[in-house]
Amino acid sequence: MQTETDATQANPFGYPPPVWQRFNAPARAGRFAMDTPGVVTGSAGSPAAHSRLQLQLRVADGRVADARFLAYGCPTSIAVGAWLAEWALGKTPAELRGLSLSELRATLEIADDRAHCAVMGEDAVRALLAQYEDAQP
Amino acid sequence: MQTETDATQANPFGYPPPVWQRFNAPARAGRFAMDTPGVVTGSAGSPAAHSRLQLQLRVADGRVADARFLAYGCPTSIAVGAWLAEWALGKTPAELRGLSLSELRATLEIADDRAHCAVMGEDAVRALLAQYEDAQP
Amino acid sequence: MIYLDYAATTPLDARVFDAMLPYLRPDGVFANPASTHGPGFKARAAVERARAQVAALIGAEPGEIVWTSGATESNNLAIKGALEFRGAGATGRALHVVTSRTEHKCVLDTCRHLEAQGCNGQPVRVTYLKPNADGVVTPEDVLAALTPETLLVSLMWVNNEIGVVQDIARLAQLLRSRGVLLHVDAAQAAGKLAIDLANTPIDLLSLSAHKTYGPKGIGALFVRRRPRARLQPQMHGGGHEQGMRSGTLATHQIVGMGAAFEVAAQRRASDEQHLTALRELLWSRLQALPRILRNGNASLMAPHLLNVSFEGVEGESLRAALPELAVSSGSACSSATAEPSYVLRALGRDDELANASLRFSFGRTTTVADIETAAAAVIRQVQWLRELSPLWTA
Amino acid sequence: MIYLDYAATTPLDARVFDAMLPYLRPDGVFANPASTHGPGFKARAAVERARAQVAALIGAEPGEIVWTSGATESNNLAIKGALEFRGAGATGRALHVVTSRTEHKCVLDTCRHLEAQGCNGQPVRVTYLKPNADGVVTPEDVLAALTPETLLVSLMWVNNEIGVVQDIARLAQLLRSRGVLLHVDAAQAAGKLAIDLANTPIDLLSLSAHKTYGPKGIGALFVRRRPRARLQPQMHGGGHEQGMRSGTLATHQIVGMGAAFEVAAQRRASDEQHLTALRELLWSRLQALPRILRNGNASLMAPHLLNVSFEGVEGESLRAALPELAVSSGSACSSATAEPSYVLRALGRDDELANASLRFSFGRTTTVADIETAAAAVIRQVQWLRELSPLWTA
Ligand SMILES: Cc1ncc(COP(=O)(O)O)c(C=O)c1O
Ligand SMILES: Cc1ncc(COP(=O)(O)O)c(C=O)c1O
Numbered sequence A, B: 001m002q003t004e005t006d007a008t009q010a011n012p013f014g015y016p017p018p019v020w021q022r023f024n025a026p027a028r029a030g031r032f033a034m035d036t037p038g039v040v041t042g043s044a045g046s047p048a049a050h051s052r053l054q055l056q057l058r059v060a061d062g063r064v065a066d067a068r069f070l071a072y073g074c075p076t077s078i079a080v081g082a083w084l085a086e087w088a089l090g091k092t093p094a095e096l097r098g099l100s101l102s103e104l105r106a107t108l109e110i111a112d113d114r115a116h117c118a119v120m121g122e123d124a125v126r127a128l129l130a131q132y133e134d135a136q137p
Numbered sequence C, D: 001m002i003y004l005d006y007a008a009t010t011p012l013d014a015r016v017f018d019a020m021l022p023y024l025r026p027d028g029v030f031a032n033p034a035s036t037h038g039p040g041f042k043a044r045a046a047v048e049r050a051r052a053q054v055a056a057l058i059g060a061e062p063g064e065i066v067w068t069s070g071a072t073e074s075n076n077l078a079i080k081g082a083l084e085f086r087g088a089g090a091t092g093r094a095l096h097v098v099t100s101r102t103e104h105k106c107v108l109d110t111c112r113h114l115e116a117q118g119c120n121g122q123p124v125r126v127t128y129l130k131p132n133a134d135g136v137v138t139p140e141d142v143l144a145a146l147t148p149e150t151l152l153v154s155l156m157w158v159n160n161e162i163g164v165v166q167d168i169a170r171l172a173q174l175l176r177s178r179g180v181l182l183h184v185d186a187a188q189a190a191g192k193l194a195i196d197l198a199n200t201p202i203d204l205l206s207l208s209a210h211k212t213y214g215p216k217g218i219g220a221l222f223v224r225r226r227p228r229a230r231l232q233p234q235m236h237g238g239g240h241e242q243g244m245r246s247g248t249l250a251t252h253q254i255v256g257m258g259a260a261f262e263v264a265a266q267r268r269a270s271d272e273q274h275l276t277a278l279r280e281l282l283w284s285r286l287q288a289l290p291r292i293l294r295n296g297n298a299s300l301m302a303p304h305l306l307n308v309s310f311e312g313v314e315g316e317s318l319r320a321a322l323p324e325l326a327v328s329s330g331s332a333c334s335s336a337t338a339e340p341s342y343v344l345r346a347l348g349r350d351d352e353l354a355n356a357s358l359r360f361s362f363g364r365t366t367t368v369a370d371i372e373t374a375a376a377a378v379i380r381q382v383q384w385l386r387e388l389s390p391l392w393t394a
Helices: A004-010 A017-024 A075-088 A093-097 A101-108 A112-135 B004-010 B017-024 B075-088 B093-097 B101-108 B112-135 C014-023 C038-057 C071-086 C105-117 C139-145 C168-176 C251-286 C315-320 C342-346 C351-355 C368-388 D014-023 D038-057 D071-086 D105-117 D139-145 D168-176 D251-286 D315-320 D342-346 D351-355 D368-388
Strands: A039-044 A052-060 A063-072 B039-044 B052-060 B063-072 C065-068 C095-100 C124-129 C150-156 C181-185 C204-208 C219-223 C292-294 C305-310 C357-361 D065-068 D095-100 D124-129 D150-156 D181-185 D204-208 D219-223 D292-294 D305-310 D357-361
Touching: A017 A075, A017 A101, A039 A112, A052 A075, A052 A112, A063 A075, A063 D368, A075 A101, A075 A112, A075 D315, A093 A112, A101 A112, B017 B075, B017 B101, B039 B112, B052 B075, B052 B112, B063 B075, B063 C368, B075 B101, B075 B112, B075 C315, B093 B112, B101 B112, C014 C251, C038 C065, C038 C251, C065 C071, C071 C095, C071 C105, C071 C150, C071 C181, C071 C204, C071 C219, C095 C105, C105 C124, C105 C150, C124 C139, C139 C150, C139 C168, C150 C168, C168 C181, C251 C305, C251 C368, C315 C351, C315 C357, C315 C368, C342 C351, C351 C357, D014 D251, D038 D065, D038 D251, D065 D071, D071 D095, D071 D105, D071 D150, D071 D181, D071 D204, D071 D219, D095 D105, D105 D124, D105 D150, D124 D139, D139 D150, D139 D168, D150 D168, D168 D181, D251 D305, D251 D368, D315 D351, D315 D357, D315 D368, D342 D351, D351 D357
Parallel strands: C095 C124, C095 C150, C150 C181, C181 C204, D095 D124, D095 D150, D150 D181, D181 D204
Antiparallel strands: A039 A052, A052 A063, B039 B052, B052 B063, C065 C219, C204 C219, C292 C305, C305 C357, D065 D219, D204 D219, D292 D305, D305 D357
């Protein structure tokens, strides 16, 4: 149990709580084993922003059955990766296409000066969907 | 009884002790009553230095029987007046003529930057002696 | 020892002391407020709280407060900083500053430096207004001195030697409509006069903590945001304080100034009553002495100051005769030199009388008994020195 | 919270705190040290005792110490003041200053200001020497940069970000024989290195109290008397500090600096042992991580600093991942801006690696356990961030 002061000290840099929480305990961090069937990968990121996001979704029966992410970048980038991996679970590719940047930003309370982290997330999903479509017979 | 600290506090400006002591308790301050017989007066001082010293000696039987001084000026000037009045007691005019500036400065521990106060004392004694001689038959 | 030199400096208010300790103790909040980690943020928060406290006393916004090492630095920064910034575009004609002869030495010395060295390679001309015999410089005197080249007027609110209060509120209005920058040295005014910068268009205002029961070595400059008063920094470095003043922020000092200004806001009215009463009591007691002069206009006085000239006594002996009285003859800042006060000289006192003057200044902890004791000592010693003088005729 | 940011600022030493209290308490020795009355003289005596204490640590005479508000001010005063004084006669050719790219921001910003504004209407040219990959600027580098117009060399003794120690003793000898003034920023050196100005011909040397267990907001400038280093004051006013720095002296702050420097003199040797041991312990523990780089020449290091770059992690996340560790990334003074450290850039680190660096700095109260805990946290989090990175290949 944390008092408010403890929580503030624990997040001394004042990140938005949804970012801070995911940065500290990102679910689904990692990558699938090389030979996992049904895995699609999408990456995005720019050397200029010193950040890179990789999203992996395992699609089974037309729906996302499992998800992994890797990220190099600021805590917001990492939180975006973690959120996307969660969010994607159970969705169909068509639903993934409906990713709303504003929902992503609102959920993680991403301010304007970090908008590029959210955009990187969107780019990763797009890259993943493009790969998915290419792979469709 | 004063401890050393008390003494320092009592003389916070750091005047030489012989000056400080005479400034605080000048013996023979004042002037003789108008009609006192045998009184010779000498004055000195400059408006520029904002100081003035008046020495009065009552001469009886060729010796200084009593002395008074008045002073306007810094504590050193006042101490010089007080010292001269003491010093003159019992002296003959010839002895007064022997006033040693260096003895005066040494006794009162007068530093160079206050030498003018001692000189003013010497000037007052000279003026007094001139007046005394004029008055001799 | 009776301390009647609160215009030179004040002791800490007990609440100020208590407020500072947590930021000073070896195990306290000691991190650098510029550090970007938890302890640093904590120190920073204390700095910002204090900024709001200082702003509140003078009706300013926190963002208008720039920390300095004292009013000396604030005055230097305001005058040199404003001139360097404003004069940057100008060419040819001399930049012009209007001030008065009775300003604090740090204003006068800064102006003289600018006259001697110029500013960014341009000449600087300074008009030093002579106050009237009461110590007053009227807004009209200032207006009459303005030229098209005038960039800045610098005038103190309360004079540190004689306590005269200038009509800054009216001056500010008049200058605003003329587009001339106004800097006010309020070192002696803060906590003594009601100051509301939200409704007084002063551009720059200097403050010091130690005149108001805060610690020595910390001050502030109010720099108006709307319209923005722009400055060239005088202390270059990491760009602290919106780039206007670099250097590690001294948290405990800043917290002390904030606390002192908060206490001052609470106590201003009662302090004023208390101080005014003491001042008038002393003045009435001193009436036992003939031929004394009150310096400055008695009806335009800050509450904490009484400056009196004593005819017929020599200044050094007067001070030496009162060793148990901590008072100032002239400003503490200038009394290291034995020269007669230039402020009293500007009022028309001759050297001798200027020298034979005492500045009594009062504070929260001054009592009526202090005043009675001090008055009795002054009366006794002045009488004694006059009696000792071959020149005195009653 | 483990505090490993002693290079940003230190807590007060307990003896410093105790020494300050009598000058800070509401009922303490609070008078203005410039006041010419008993309480003022008492404050003045404390100021002079502290001056002697500061002088003693660095082998100077008390009369060579000028109080300032910190090393930022000392550096400003030394560089601008010396240039204004020395350049006063010169005409035509640009005044020349030699410094390095890895100086503290307050030196660099002052130099840039002089380049932009000139000095007394004369142009100023500054050579910013690039250190080698170890962070070292050799005396020979400096000599090679001198021209007949060089008036001043300004070089720091210990770098605040990487801890590299420059060979100031040899440089001083070489410059003395060439008649070029030498200013040394010793904010990070005092109390850490043995400094003996009686035998090291440095002309001007900047000090800060708060890097050495003294209070923030007070510093000093050593100004050599024989031969005399002359300065134009930068803070104009009542002529305190031999005319070199006006403003009311903050007695409690000055007393604190004096006490801190006296303690530093007593503890320097044992501090050095303690700090060096901690530094090397941390560095050896961090060897558990591959691909890390120690910044600065390990054999030319002040004892209290270790700066390490971590490949493959992003700087902001690295800091965020260590919220219980108060460390600095780059200098605290510059970390308000998120720009990568210009010091590490000057050593040849790219932006990314410069950003992914931590400055660990140690103090008297740092324990071996602190180091073990900190090392474990850093290792764990760097490993975690590397594992999380799609770019990392072990
Ligand atoms: C009117 C006035 N201005 C400026 C100053 C200087 O302030 P500080 O002592 O904070 O440098 C003082 C006091 O010394 C003052 O009375
Ligand atoms: C090397 C160096 N010079 C100058 C300074 C500035 O000193 P101060 O904080 O006393 O203004 C610092 C620290 O901030 C420093 O580390």
